[in-house]
Amino acid sequence: MEQQKRLIINTAWCKGCGICAAFCPKEALEIRNEKVRLKEDAQCVLCGACELRCPDYAIYIEKGTREDG
Amino acid sequence: MASELIGKYMREDKLPHIWCPGCGNGILMRDVAQAIDDLGLDKRKVVIVSGIGCSSRAAGYMDFNTIHTTHGRAIAFATGIKMANPSLEVIVITGDGDASAIGGNHLIHAARRNIGLTVVVFNNSIYGMTGGQYSPTTPRGDYGTTAPYGNIDRPFDIAQLAAGAGASFAARGDAYHVQKTVDLIKKGIAHKGFAIIDCLTVCPTYYGRKNKKGGAVEMMKFQKENFIPEEIAARMTSEQLAGKRVLGVVANNDYPELTEEYAALIARAKERAGGGK
Numbered sequence: 001m002e003q004q005k006r007l008i009i010n011t012a013w014c015k016g017c018g019i020c021a022a023f024c025p026k027e028a029l030e031i032r033n034e035k036v037r038l039k040e041d042a043q044c045v046l047c048g049a050c051e052l053r054c055p056d057y058a059i060y061i062e063k064g065t066r067e068d069g
Numbered sequence: 070m071a072s073e074l075i076g077k078y079m080r081e082d083k084l085p086h087i088w089c090p091g092c093g094n095g096i097l098m099r100d101v102a103q104a105i106d107d108l109g110l111d112k113r114k115v116v117i118v119s120g121i122g123c124s125s126r127a128a129g130y131m132d133f134n135t136i137h138t139t140h141g142r143a144i145a146f147a148t149g150i151k152m153a154n155p156s157l158e159v160i161v162i163t164g165d166g167d168a169s170a171i172g173g174n175h176l177i178h179a180a181r182r183n184i185g186l187t188v189v190v191f192n193n194s195i196y197g198m199t200g201g202q203y204s205p206t207t208p209r210g211d212y213g214t215t216a217p218y219g220n221i222d223r224p225f226d227i228a229q230l231a232a233g234a235g236a237s238f239a240a241r242g243d244a245y246h247v248q249k250t251v252d253l254i255k256k257g258i259a260h261k262g263f264a265i266i267d268c269l270t271v272c273p274t275y276y277g278r279k280n281k282k283g284g285a286v287e288m289m290k291f292q293k294e295n296f297i298p299e300e301i302a303a304r305m306t307s308e309q310l311a312g313k314r315v316l317g318v319v320a321n322n323d324y325p326e327l328t329e330e331y332a333a334l335i336a337r338a339k340e341r342a343g344g345g346k
Contacts, residue, residue, distance in 0.1 A: 008070065008072075010070045010071070012070075012085070013084060013085040015085070015089075015090035015091070016090060017090040017091030017273075017284075017285045017286070018091070018284075018285065018286050019091060019285055019286055019289055022286040022289065022290070023289070023293075051072065052096075052099075052247040052248075053096055053244075053245070053247060053289070054095070054096075055088065055091065055092055055093060055094065055095030055096050055285075056085055056086070056095055057071055057072065057075045057079070057084065057085075057095065057099065058085075060071075060072035060075075061072075062072070063073070
């Protein structure tokens, strides 16, 4: 078992305000059709800055576990 | 689909919330949940009390013992709850209008009595829910639907107001500086007496639009650049701090707390009556 972090976007809750994209230190996010998404060439480092300031809880880092092997 | 924190402390079936795109209230509501989680409080011992206004919708979303009360009276209801059961952690979520205009008298007297509530003000500097009227925290010169030529009143500084009225803990946070604001809310909850955290939030729909402050992103950038956490401000010169607002603790004193004083009074009265019945 290994800790596996990943970025989750819940587009149903996203209102497209753009706060997450504006303050992402890696500029990994963009707003398309009023919803946030990860850019094609995104260099997301899973820092979680987006999660802290998303007013709608639509983007977050999931700290799940993964079976290895 | 929600993060662990949101799943644990919010009523997911009530989400997404009704606040406007880019409204800072969602950020502050998460800050309150984060503070409660960091302190390891028992959910069953936490009561969230709100009044009326955009801010006060929070009591509907947060998964604790919650009560959504009448306009300006959240602190009055909270006082009753805390007096009836001082072991509860009673947290009031209110707005600038609800707390300092309609409920201004409750605010100053709860502060004066120093009852152990934690009051988190979602301060957006305007009445959002009713359409953008100026509030007691609208800065001088700014516009509202009821101040079409600019507001001529001087604003309240809610943290200073509460401290002046006798609150033993008062602080100022904001929507942008999440870690700082969570830390201040934690300090407020852990504090024994009346604790108030005045959190400056962003209202792009009314305050932002009326005052040409841009959208949510521009308003958040303004907070990032102009609101300075106290530990950073301590290293800055007065020239560098000109025109900035400092986030942090405004007052932190050890005053007698009302429910403890009341319990002691009951004990004294019983002793005098002889027998302690």
